[in-house]
Amino acid sequence: MKLLLLLAVVLALAVVGYRLGLTRARSLRRGGAAVHSLPGYYGFYVALWCAVPALLVLVVGAVVQGPAVEALVVSSLPAELQELPDQRLDLLVNDIKNLASGGISSQAVDATLTAAAERYRNLRQIGFASLAVVVLLLAMAGAWWARRRVRPEFPAIGKVETAVKAFLLVGSLVAIFTTIGIVLSLLFEALRFFNRVSLAEFLFGLNWSPQTALRADQVGSSGSFGAVPLFTGTLLISGIAMVVAVPVGLFSAIYMSEYAQKRVRNTLKPLLEILAGIPTVVYGFFAALTVAPLLRGWGEAVGLDVASESALAAGAVMGIMIIPFVSSISDDVISAVPKGLREASYGLGATQSETIRRVVLPAALPGIVGGILLAVSRAIGETMIVVMAAGLAANLSANPLEAVTTVTVQIVTLLVGDQEFDSAKTLSAFALGLVLFVVTLVFNVVALHVVRRYREEYE
Amino acid sequence: MSSADNAAGGRHPNLEEAAVRERLAKRYARERRFRWYCRAAVAVALLFLVVLFGDILSKGWSAFLATEGRFEIFFDPQVVDPRGTLERDDLARADYAALWRQDLAERFPGVADDRASRRELFGLVSDGAGYRLRDMVMDDPSILGSTRTLWLPLDDEVDLLLKGHIDADDPEEGRLLSDRQLAWIDELRQAGDIKMGFNVPFFVNGDSREPELAGILGAAIGSFYTMVITLLLCFPLGVATAVYMEEFAPQNRWTDLIEVNINNLAAVPSIVFGLLGLAVFLNFFGLPRSAPLVGGLVLSLMTLPTIIIAARVAIKTVPPSIREAAYGLGATPLQVIQHHVLPLAMPGILTGTIIGMARALGETAPLLMIGMVAFIVDIPSGPMDAATALPVQVFLWADSPERAFVEKTSGAIIVLLGFLILMNGLAVWLRRRSEQS
Numbered sequence: 075m076k077l078l079l080l081l082a083v084v085l086a087l088a089v090v091g092y093r094l095g096l097t098r099a100r101s102l103r104r105g106g107a108a109v110h111s112l113p114g115y116y117g118f119y120v121a122l123w124c125a126v127p128a129l130l131v132l133v134v135g136a137v138v139q140g141p142a143v144e145a146l147v148v149s150s151l152p153a154e155l156q157e158l159p160d161q162r163l164d165l166l167v168n169d170i171k172n173l174a175s176g177g178i179s180s181q182a183v184d185a186t187l188t189a190a191a192e193r194y195r196n197l198r199q200i201g202f203a204s205l206a207v208v209v210l211l212l213a214m215a216g217a218w219w220a221r222r223r224v225r226p227e228f229p230a231i232g233k234v235e236t237a238v239k240a241f242l243l244v245g246s247l248v249a250i251f252t253t254i255g256i257v258l259s260l261l262f263e264a265l266r267f268f269n270r271v272s273l274a275e276f277l278f279g280l281n282w283s284p285q286t287a288l289r290a291d292q293v294g295s296s297g298s299f300g301a302v303p304l305f306t307g308t309l310l311i312s313g314i315a316m317v318v319a320v321p322v323g324l325f326s327a328i329y330m331s332e333y334a335q336k337r338v339r340n341t342l343k344p345l346l347e348i349l350a351g352i353p354t355v356v357y358g359f360f361a362a363l364t365v366a367p368l369l370r371g372w373g374e375a376v377g378l379d380v381a382s383e384s385a386l387a388a389g390a391v392m393g394i395m396i397i398p399f400v401s402s403i404s405d406d407v408i409s410a411v412p413k414g415l416r417e418a419s420y421g422l423g424a425t426q427s428e429t430i431r432r433v434v435l436p437a438a439l440p441g442i443v444g445g446i447l448l449a450v451s452r453a454i455g456e457t458m459i460v461v462m463a464a465g466l467a468a469n470l471s472a473n474p475l476e477a478v479t480t481v482t483v484q485i486v487t488l489l490v491g492d493q494e495f496d497s498a499k500t501l502s503a504f505a506l507g508l509v510l511f512v513v514t515l516v517f518n519v520v521a522l523h524v525v526r527r528y529r530e531e532y533e
Numbered sequence: 534m535s536s537a538d539n540a541a542g543g544r545h546p547n548l549e550e551a552a553v554r555e556r557l558a559k560r561y562a563r564e565r566r567f568r569w570y571c572r573a574a575v576a577v578a579l580l581f582l583v584v585l586f587g588d589i590l591s592k593g594w595s596a597f598l599a600t601e602g603r604f605e606i607f608f609d610p611q612v613v614d615p616r617g618t619l620e621r622d623d624l625a626r627a628d629y630a631a632l633w634r635q636d637l638a639e640r641f642p643g644v645a646d647d648r649a650s651r652r653e654l655f656g657l658v659s660d661g662a663g664y665r666l667r668d669m670v671m672d673d674p675s676i677l678g679s680t681r682t683l684w685l686p687l688d689d690e691v692d693l694l695l696k697g698h699i700d701a702d703d704p705e706e707g708r709l710l711s712d713r714q715l716a717w718i719d720e721l722r723q724a725g726d727i728k729m730g731f732n733v734p735f736f737v738n739g740d741s742r743e744p745e746l747a748g749i750l751g752a753a754i755g756s757f758y759t760m761v762i763t764l765l766l767c768f769p770l771g772v773a774t775a776v777y778m779e780e781f782a783p784q785n786r787w788t789d790l791i792e793v794n795i796n797n798l799a800a801v802p803s804i805v806f807g808l809l810g811l812a813v814f815l816n817f818f819g820l821p822r823s824a825p826l827v828g829g830l831v832l833s834l835m836t837l838p839t840i841i842i843a844a845r846v847a848i849k850t851v852p853p854s855i856r857e858a859a860y861g862l863g864a865t866p867l868q869v870i871q872h873h874v875l876p877l878a879m880p881g882i883l884t885g886t887i888i889g890m891a892r893a894l895g896e897t898a899p900l901l902m903i904g905m906v907a908f909i910v911d912i913p914s915g916p917m918d919a920a921t922a923l924p925v926q927v928f929l930w931a932d933s934p935e936r937a938f939v940e941k942t943s944g945a946i947i948v949l950l951g952f953l954i955l956m957n958g959l960a961v962w963l964r965r966r967s968e969q970s
Contacts, residue, residue, distance in 0.1 A: 140819075235867045239781060245773030246782075249795050249841065252834050256805060259812035325574030333571060344961075346578055351957060353895025355924045356589065356946050359931045363939060364588050394581045401578070425560055427567035448800065455802020457898035462931060482804055482898070489811065490901055507808040511801065518800040522793075 077136055080206055084132065084213050088125035091217035095120030098224045107226035115230040122237050123220035128213035135205040143197045147190055155186070170194050260511055263504035270498045271299045276505060278302060282468035282479075284488060284499045299502050301509070303468035307478030311389040311460060312453035314474055318393025319453075320446060323400025330401070331408040332430055343402070350398040358462030361391035366463060373475065381465070381477040388463040389474065392456055396449045403445030403525070407438045410532050441528040447521035451514040457482040481506050589943050589950070596944025599732035599745065600692040601684040602658065602721060604636045606666065610677045619674050629663040629670070630655075633685060641717065653714055659686040659745045661734060684730060689744040689937035691718060695729065698936065735944060739910045740926065744937035747930070749945050751912045755825050755905070755920030756894060762829020762916055763836060763893050768886055770833075771840030772875075775882075778841075779848040780870055799838035806835045807902025815903060822904035823919035831899045836889040843885020847878035880967030887960040891953050897924040923949045 096117035103109045109116075144167055148156060155166065173191035224230070268276070279300015326346065330339045366387040373380030380386070411434050419429040435442070465477030466487060488503040610617065612635075613627040634655055638644070644654050662685035670676055690709050693699045695718075705712050721727050738748025774795075782788040810831035814820045820827050851874050859869045875882075900906070905921050906929060913920035921929065923945065930942040 137818075231865055235865060238867055239777075242773045242777035242781060245770045246777045246791060248770050248834075249774060249798060249837060250791060252809070252837070253794050253798060255813055256801070256809045259809055259817075260805075263812060322574045322577050325571045326578050329568075329571035329575050333568060342575060342579075345582065346575075349578070349582055351891065351895075351953060352585070353897065353924050353927075353949060353953070355895070355897045355927050355931075356585075356950070359927060359942060359946065360585055360588060362931065363592075394578075394585070397578050397581070425564040427564045428560070430567070451800060452802075455804065457802070457804045458928065461898075461901075462928065482802070485804060485808070486898070486901055489808075490906055504808060504812070507805055511805050514800065514802055514805075515797060518797050522796055 076202060077132075080132065080209060081129075084125055084128050084209060087128075087210070087213045087217065088121040091124035091213075091220070092117040092121040094217060094221050095224055095230075098221060099230075102224070102226055109226045110229050111231035115234050116224045116228075118234045119230045120217055120220040120224070122234065124213050124217035126237075127216050128209045131212055132205070132209045135209070139198075139201045139205065143194065143201055146197055147194045150193060151190060152186060174198070256511065260504055260508040263501055264508040267498060267501035267505045271502070275299060276301055276502075280470055282484070284484070284502055297498060299498065299505075301481075301506065303470040304479060304481045304484055304506070305509075306470060306472070307385070307464070307468070308454055308480040308482075310385050310472060310474065310478055311392065311464060311480055312450060314386060314389025315392035315396055315453045316446070316450060318390050319396040319400050319449060322393075323397045323449075324404050324442065326397070327401045327404035327408060328430060331405050332426065332434070343405070346398045346401055349394060350402075352395070354395065354456060354458040355462070357391050357395050358458040358460075361387050361459055361463035365391055378475060380475045383463060383465040383477040384475050385464065385478045386474040388460050391463065392453055392459050395456070395459065396453055399449045399452060400445060403448065404438070404442050407441030407445065407525075407528065408434060410441070410529065411437045412532060438528075440524050444521040444524035444528065447517050447524070451517035451521070454517070455482065455510060455514050457486060461486050481510050485510070589946050592939060593943025593945075593947045595696045596735060596940045596947075597732050598696070598729045599734065600687045600695045601728055601730045602687050603726040603728075604633050604662075604683050604685050605680060606632050606636060606683050606685075607680045608632065608666075608670065608677045609635070613670060613677060614674075621671065624670055624674065625667065627667070627670075629666040630660075632666055633658060633662050650713070653711060654717065657688055657691055657714060657717065659688050660743055661686045661746045664746075684728065686734065686745055687727070689935065691727075692745060693937055693940075694718065695727065696940070698940075735941070739912050740908060740921070740929070741910060742908075744933075744935050744941055747938070747941055749923065749926060749948060751909060752921045752923045752926035752945070753948070755828075755909075755913050756922040756924075758825035758913065758916040758920065759828040759832060759900075759922055760890060760894060762826055763833040764886075764890060766829065766833035767837045767840055767889070771837055771886070772844055772882060774837075774841045775844030775848055776870055776875070779845055780866065780874070795838050795841055799842060802898075803835055803896055804898040804902065806831050807899030809834070810899060810903045821917060821919075823907050823909070823921075824917050825905075825913065825920050825922075826916040827903045828900050828905050828920075828922065829916065831903060832893040832896060835896065835899065836893045839889035839892065840882075840886050843888070844878070844882045847881025847885065848874060850881065851877045880963050884960045884964050884967075887956050887963070891956040891960075894956070895924055895949065895953060897922075897928055900925050901928075923952075 094117075096113050099109055099111075099113035099116035103113065147170060148163070148167065151166075156163070158166065170187065170190045171194065173187060174195040276299050279298065280302050281298045281300045282303050283298055326342075330342055334342060362383075366382055366384065369384060369387050370380045370382055415433050415437055416429055419433045420426075424432065460480045460483050464483055465479050466483065467477065468479050468484075469476055471478055485503045485506050488500055488506075609632065612631045613629070614623055616623060637654060637658065638651075641654060644650050665685060666683075690699070694701065694710060694715075699708055699710065701708075701715055710718075718727070734746055735748050737750050738746055739751030741747040778788065778791065782791075810827060814827045814830055815822060820830075855873050855877065856869050859873050864872065900922055905925055907919060907921065908929070909919055909921055911918075927942055927945050927949065930938045930945065
């Protein structure tokens with residue numbers, strides 16, 4: 075990696091710059107001048123001027139260089155090659171690149187291709203060399219300029235602090251850019267999908283079979299994108315998960331916050347939280363290879379026909395995974411109910427369980443509901459368990475013993491493996507992703523709002 | 534007792550007294566029942582935990598063992614290096630399987646006559662046996678011409694039989710080992726020529742279609758590169774964001790927006806981050822598919838909110854008096870943070886980081902989206918090479934039809950869980966230590 079080497083050189087120069095600023099400030103100080111800041115800050119100041127502009131140019135140059143060289147090579151190709159359709163042209167460019175790096179081309183190598191590869195290699199080398207020269211010159215110029223500014227009255231610490239604050243601000247913007255990136259990438263690809271398939275068909279259609287025909291005259295694989303079976307499948311599996319997780323999680327939380335002694339609670343809580351720390355792929359394996367055959371066996375024993383990829387197996391195992399989400403939030407919320415409420419209830423002669431059911435739980439209800447909403451959103455977005463244990467066929471069914479598929483399963487099946495990026499099939503995954511994102515976002519916003527309101531009430 | 538005395542001397546008729554007692558008894562019974570529900574819920578949750586771990590351990594412990602057979606290998610120069618050049622290219626290309634085949638054929642002299650039964654006999658030994666012999670010769674060509682007693686890996690079906698996963702009493706059509714093969718295996722066992730050894734290939738190989746050759750090292754190295762990238766990106770960014778929001782950010786709408794945004798980002802399904810990585814890093818920026826670099830980028834975006842939230846809590850718990858004392862001595866804001874706030878908050882920040890990294894290590898779905906699911910035999914040598922990760926390897930093996938991969942999958946899960954327990958243990962230890970001081 076030549077780029078990494080260049081990066082290392084720039085960083086080494088920055089270290090040299092630091093030493094330069096430091097020694098100059100020290101010698102000024104030794105000379106008896108009242109230097110404004112500690113010598114180290116002059117060092118940092120010089121190092122920043124050395125590294126930051128150079129690195130910015132380095133990054134921009136590295137990003138721009140590839141496409142620029144590509145465009146130059148393409149423009150030097152014979153005209154009939156330039157007029158190829160985009161996909162063929164991409165293939166050609168790929169071949170040129172492979173040839174230039176000593177690899178194998180997918181088509182017959184002729185003189186034009188070799189010449190283009192030669193040209194590509196040369197341009198790449200020239201491009202990198204000029205980038206390196208510019209970057210190194212900039213680094214040295216920056217260090218030289220900054221070092222000249224090191225004078226006793228120069229407030230280096232203020233400059234350094236401004237720079238660091240700017241870095242902190244930029245860092246905190248990454249989270250915002252992530253959200254914007256998610257929304258834009260999902261929206262952009264989903265819009266391309268909705269250009270081909272109408273929104274109404276997607277949201278209300280009852281038939282999901284995303285295989286589109288490869289040739290126009292092919293029969294039977296027209297591709298239909300009615301996502302209702304996916305939504306119902308997701309709801310069914312999440313519903314089963316909540317049936318398992320809510321009672322177990324809620325009662326565990328009541329036990330830990332109301333009945334258990336502190337020592338017991340301190341061991342139980344981390345133990346339960348292990349369930350949340352186990353990777354979901356492990357749950358998926360457990361669901362597919364242990365729970366599903368078990369359920370099938372039991373079903374056979376009582377004469378029920380249980381599918382080997384039944385919604386019940388995936389949902390039940392997902393429920394196990396979600397228990398700690400329900401229990402830890404409920405535990406927090408129940409513990410936050412003021413002691414006075416409980417004591418008033420005991421004073422009226424209520425037993426502990428009566429107090430819990432009639433006083434504590436109603437008081438904690440909003441918080442518990444918020445916690446359950448968060449758990450539902452987690453169940454809807456859960457991927458690996460359903461990919462490994464739920465079915466692929468989109469059945470419109472409410473029977474937990476049948477195989478159903480979910481939104482996340484379809485996203486994975488559509489996007490794993492080779493794909494072309496302009497078929498409705500792959501684009502539909504982004505539409506599903508958008509639905510998933512919006513639905514979980516709504517759940518989260520509502521849940522966080524409810525939980526926060528609840529906390530404010532008792533604080 | 535006193536209530537009974539009261540009732541006897543008071544005005545209440547006995548009837549009402551009895552009704553009260555009955556109601557009380559009912560209420561107490563309900564209280565006991567309720568307690569039992571609660572205990573049962575905890576017990577059920579713990580039972581799930583025990584069953585899950587028990588299931589994985591019982592399926593997976595045998596993955597660390599492999600069946601080996603004893604062979605008398607004559608390193609025949611005629612077979613390995615017929616031209617006598619001792620050149621590496623010639624040595625690498627030789628037919629090493631012929632060496633152990635020779636020994637096996639000598640041991641069962643009647644078998645070697647027809648091709649079908651020869652194939653059956655040689656099917657008992659893994660392809661890995663030949664690779665191991667090749668490695669020995671390549672390391673030390675002077676071995677040629679000598680005879681050594683070696684333990685070489687046997688086929689995965691033999692392995693399964695010895696581990697008790699194949700029932701020899703099943704009808705012959707129902708199993709992949711024939712009756713004759715079973716008889717040979719019995720003969721070898723009685724002669725003491727088959728043993729269980731530590732499964733070294735499982736820890737030093739990359740993926741393979743042959744279960745007895747498949748190992749987790751490639752996936753582990755891929756996970757390692759991914760985690761390094763993730764840590765390098767999300768630790769500085771997470772701490773920077775937390776410091777900015779706690780120490781510098783003005784209280785306004787903009788800050789509120791960042792805060793709400795981070796909380797929501799923490800709850801976005803992980804697969805959505807995978808879609809982001811696919812659309813932005815692969816399709817827009819044209820980074821290579823299947824590379825740990827992209828995996829690390831995606832996972833760091835996913836882990837960032839966790840670290841930010843933990844770091845903010847840690848910074849918040851630093852007492853304001855410490856800041857004020859430092860300001861009083863003339864420190865600048867950045868000096869206060871660098872010299873006082875961050876050192877005090879560091880245990881909390883590190884705990885949050887480790888927990889976030891543990892989650893990232895176990896994450897699979899986003900990696901599927903960016904193509905880290907390919908079948909990759911080579912062990913990756915850098916973050917730009919095509920690679921998988923440990924959880925993805927689990928997913929890939931879980932899908933494999935061979936019975937022997939069930940054991941390998943569970944074995945890989947045990948290794949993965951081992952890493953996670955290590956990381957979480959470290960986090961707990963850090964937290965305890967900082968609470969004590």
